[in-house]
Amino acid sequence: MKKTAFLILCTMMAVNCTAADGGTSVKLPSPDKKATMTLFEALQNRRSVREFSDKEISRETLSSLLWAATGVNRESGLLTAPTAVNAQDISVYVADKNGVSLYNPKENSLKTITKKDIRADLAERQKGMANAPVFLLLVSDISKFRWKDGTEKTFAAEDAGYVSQNIDLAVVALGLATVPRHMMDRDAVKKALGLSDTQLMMLNHPVGYPAEESSADKKKESGTKK
């Protein structure tokens, strides 16, 4: 059976399925692309939020968020986020209390990588964020670039920036909250996910419903550099 047909069957049966390459893949619901907010309203409301409520994120909402981040938006297989030389080097890992899965934009599915909860490793010193229901981790596979002189790392950072900004804006449109973060325990995350030396951890986004705006965030906004 073809892999896509196999995954569709899994969705219809609402079960987890083991893909041919050994991981467990689950098809996501179709992303809802009808935003209730204009782009300019999302830009007006974008901000970094560092405290989240306990409310879980539904699979439907997660699917829409992942599609906005770097989903397929054309029949040719191209993505919502541009990438240098169309390397499509950015992968999105989804970490929650049940473990970590890898988003497959072509199949709109999640493949289990580990059952370990790595949110505390992603939060690192900002421990308060470890309770975010979901973290999205952006990883660039720089082996997809032919350059080996440092250019590949610049492209990786640039490409991650686009995906991160898509997440920032989609989060607002979906009524969620996030902050783009460089900070994470890279050694622990690399080990937990079995990443190779060419898979660079670029940014992570804790995502959840916003808690009451914290006084720290309020202070930060009012004291923002002009």
Ligand SMILES: Cc1cc2nc3c(=O)[nH]c(=O)nc-3n(C[C@H](O)[C@H](O)[C@H](O)COP(=O)(O)O)c2cc1C
């Ligand atoms: C590349 C990058 C890395 C960041 N890393 C962190 C981080 O590790 N922790 C954090 O709390 N915020 C992080 N931020 C968020 C910034 O602190 C935040 O964007 C800035 O204070 C401006 O606030 P605003 O996003 O609400 O406009 C990062 C932002 C960017 C763009």
